[in-house]
Amino acid sequence: MRPFCGVDKIGAGRASFRTLAAVLGLCVLAGGGCDLDLENPNAPTEGEVLTDIDGIISLAVGMQDQYAAAVEDFILPSSLGTDEWGTQTRSLLSYRSLLTGELFENSFLVVENPFAAAYEVVKSSNNLIENAPQVGLGTGLETGIVALAKLYKAMALGMAIQIFEEVPVDISVEFPVPEPRATVLDTVLSLLESARSDLAGVTDDDLSTFRSRVLGSGFDLRNTVDAMLARYYLVAGNYQDAIDAADRVDLSVLSTFNYVTPDRNPIYNLSFGLIYVAPLQSFVDQAEANDQRPDYWVDTGAQPFVGNPDSLLLPLREYSTADDPYPVYLPDEMKLIKAEAYTQLVQLGPAATLVNEVRTQSSSPVDEPVAGLNALPPEALDTEAELLAQIAYERRYELYMQGLRWEDTRRLGTGITVTPIFDFLPLPEQECMTNPDACG
């Protein structure tokens, strides 16, 4: 027991208080225990988490949960703002406003949530990137965690720029400044490249502890880094890099977010839990005859029901139970990325081949939609415009509810059949009100 407990903790430089505290050292009479630096027994603090091996590992697990839980916020603006979903009668005004553009306000949670969730992931990622190397993790664990953090930060920022036109990159300052889209994309790509080169330095054996303690099951880190590189190189217009990255992805492996009770698959939650959204019947009606993919996604045989605002909706087939996994990306996205990149590079032959590969696929080793269609004749795919239009169609039915449709409308332009309700969402009201540098 210290005779004058607390003295060394008292506000520095306040001599009078120190003297007084010395008198108060009488607290020995209190039987000791007058340490005032009590810890919170209910929760670890940031200082504890970031300086401890188990803390870093737990944060790496938590970061994956942050992203996986936010998937529904990330995909809502895309699926409602294009032509994927309608709103059910129970849905909130804010959901309907994403669908119709009417009575929209940037204070709605549908605006606030994806933005906040992206930056909660970024905050966790930054903490991991900065602190994981400091706590004495083994090479495999450290490399895996840092690479995972870079991947998730890249995915979060990548998702953010599909929803908001300009978003901050550096969040260590009091008022983060929104950066132009190109700057954010550069950051996304350099994070992914950095993760890729980190991973190149370790073997899969090195990563075995990382996989068992950190990584969610059904998640292939190397593949996912390459898949995201392909996705964002395409967005950035670096077509050859996109092709190269997509080529590295093993298409027989699926990476998913997993939902164990009480977590729920985000789309199940939106459509069956909250009963807010459901597929538009037009998604089925506008498909080619014999295209098997609508029936993969939607219960096409069900009786359509009426939504609010007036529309015909169908129940989901995919993601109809709470613990269904949700894919981080679907393998055929890689083929369609390459097809689109080749088209942009005016290599129309390889592009047409890839489109037909997607169309004619009739089975898959993993859980993904297959079209089971006939190949299109060469003359139907011999101009850039034809190819882009066809790629837009294939992406619509391959990548339904993956949160990509909105960005497709920006790239594929005239090839796409829908005009989105919003170009981008405005930054959320809270960001505008609390950050003088945010909204101009």
Next chain:
Amino acid sequence: MRSPNSSLATTLLALSAALLLPGQVWAQQPQPYTIQGMVYDATAQRPMADVAVTIAGTSLGTLTNREGLYTIRASVAPGTYTLEFNFIGRRKETREIALAADRTVSVDPVYLTETAIELREIVVNLTGVAAERRAVGNSVESVPGAAVSEAAGASAIDVALQGKVTGAWISENSGQPGGGVSIRLRGTSSILGGAEPLYVVDGVIVDNNTEGLVDMSSNVVRGGAALTNALADLAPEDIERIEVLKGPAAAALYGSRANNGVIQIFTKRGRQGRPRISLRTEMLISQPPDKYDLNMSPYAGTADVIWGPADSVGQPIARYDIQDSIFRTDVGYGTYLSISGGTEETSYFISANLRNEGGIHQATEATRRSVRANISQRISDALELSANASFTDADQDMVPEGEQTQGTLTNIIFGGPTSWSPFFDPDAGRYPNSPILGPNALDIINNWDASREVTRFAGSVQAVLRPITNLTVRYLAGMDDYREENRYFEPPYSISPGYGGLVQNPVRLSRQFNHDLVAEYVATLSPGVGLSSTAGFRYTSDREEVIRAAAEDLPPGQDLVSGATQYASQAITEYRTVGGFLQERLSWRDLLFITAGLNVEASSAFGPDERWQWFPRFGASYLLHEEPFWQRAGISNTISTLRLRAAYGETGGQPPGVYTRFENYVDVAYAGKAGLIASTTAGNPNLKPERESEFEAGFDLGFFNDRAVAEFSAYFQKTKDLVLAVQLPPSRGVQSQLQNIGEVSNNGWEAALTTVNINRPSFTWRTRLSLAANNSEVKKLVTASDTLVSGYLNAVVEGQPVGVFYGWYYDRDDQGNIVIDTLTGLGRRARDADGNPLKKIIGDPNPDLIASLSSSFDIGRNLQVSFLLDGRFGNDVANFTRRITEYFGTDKVVEREIQRQIEQKTDPDLDPIKYTLNGDRIANYEEYVEDGSFVKLREIAVSYRFDQPFVRRLGAQSIDLRVAARNLMTWTDYSGLDPEVNMFSAQTVARGVDFATTPVPRTYVISLTYNF
């Protein structure tokens, strides 16, 4: 560690040095003396019992017996002493006595005269240090124990204080037995923090947690609300007196917990003399004050078609008013026994109490069993030890109410229309589920369980050391330890045919320690100039643990935590403070007193940079009537007392959570792995206490030998650094942070007029009128346009009192008349050009004026009659009960709607009247804001003391028979059952909302007290 003795000695030396003792007078050799005398009532010329006779400057003393006789046996050094004679409501008398060779000293008879004020009454402003009221610059409200223990039908001390503390806004939030009580002293001065005062019992800070382990009124979305009251664990009969320190000017030395004022409770102690035994037995009858006026139309209305058995509006239909199966008149009982006495060296006070209060609501009752022992032993002339201990076991059976869909009254007002039959269905073997909410009120009463049991030990050990005549050192170690077990059980099927049942059994374990060491040194600097120096140290340590266990999908017959789905959680809160204080009180010629004090305190809730806080106080008291010129001018014949006083003090308030200074991480699980994520509420290491400062000034004015006394105080309170949630840019990965931003002011005045109107041997009539007004204003929020809504419609808005009603309001024409909507025949909400309904401030639940009037009549020797009127004026109440009954077609007014619907069948041109399912009206909060001003006849009592010879022959000194009633009458324009209740219990901001809340009962009490 060194022995306790040596460290104590070191301590005393340090303190002596710190206090710069001007000189030391060591005691002479003590001798045994016997001091005897008589005390009489000056008016009635009768002997007075229970007068406290003490030797000033010592703790030696006794009480007079029934014959007015006192005998003090004391060992003191020879010399001249002053005997003091104290009795509440009488002018204090003193007598000089010389103790010399004669070991037995007889003192001439002393006559005590009635006064309306006692400036020499002892008040205790901080642990262990007493001062005479006249020396204190702030107002201190002192309530004698008798006023608490004789409060007719009051279930707890705080209820018993209603109407007895000038300016205290004391409300029973629910009429269920043991229902929560809230006390606001000089307004609400926090927003996110608590607003209830600090309670200190015999120097021990006790827990008064108002948070419910199971939400019983408002639900968790609106903050949850308990129907419990921690002070109900204390037996009112044990109370010697209560002191109320209303603001920082008085409470500064309680430091960072005292923003809401402090209520100091002192329990009884034994006095020298033979054992005194008091046995009280009482019967309580509780009666509902009123019941709802329900729709009893013989014809079906809209609700009866939608949820009831009717096929069409207007068809004949049966209706049920089951309130007679819900409300009841119930009988409770109480037994109280105390034994006290003592010798020169030892005193003791032992009591036991059993009290059962039946509820006016079926299936509710509260039972308290408690024992107490207060024992004191003189070890030597210089050292006295005492120990206080109390143990309580309290049970409470409740039913949910308010917006809990499981509430019984809730189900009466909207569980189903009055045409729906809730009676037991023998074919199904159970009560039918109600068509709107699901639960059935009769089922809840018969088969559900919402109960609570508290076992509580509170006690202290105290040592008082007087090593030299002028120095007193007190050390107190106190503890309040309790276990609260709640139980809440919803049987399977009780909410819907598929419902699997729910049981919640949370337990709260709480332990609070405090250690106080206080030294006081009294010195005479020069003739007529005295200095009293006090230094103290205080350490407090609180630990609370809440363990929750719950289960769903229960096997049949199982009502413990078992079954298919089980939940458990645990939370621990620890909190410590360390502090010290210094106080100097200078007295000049016994007519001017100046006090200055400083409290320095550190709390574990704050980060190192803001941990140490200091709270100053100043006070001055000037007794003008003691000035020689006042006496010479003869004014004193008319104005016998004129005291001017002023005080300033600062106190602090604790943050809403004790761990808010940390960047806390939160548990999550992902894909079967345990994870952590940062809380979106950022920690704030620079958080500091909410700081309240108060200036108070006033006067005490006594006329005609203090037969009439007016007391007046005005106060100006400002609370700054109020903790509020400040939004942060979400791009930083966080949402908000608690910061010291807000500011609230509370200004007001308090006045009391106490008079002895008639004072004759056979008839005495006393009255007391008290008035108080408080004006609260929110001065600063995070941004000026913020409107923080708490509960349904209580809001915090700059420039307005805390908790004003804010909501949608009526569309009115240029003349201010409500615009009638022809579709409903009723008013409609105001809207903007886009058709969006508009909100504004539509009421204020804070009273403009709190007033009470009490009177007592002593008729003859043995008969006393008294009453107490208690009123609030200018407070609004939101009648959310009526809001619901109208919408769901259960209100009396809906009979008109049905009548009109029938008339329209023959005369289609008649305008409709639409209450049922009127979606615009239910949102029109203005309609439901009513004037909640009321006057209640809080207490009325007739008591008669039998002390005739036949009583003596029964072995008793006297028997008191008392017939009394509580809340017998209420005068109010409020249309609901009771304007006093609040569905949000003791919440800080959400006040004045009545929503299926049990009204406060009328209680009749018959008691017999035997004095042996």
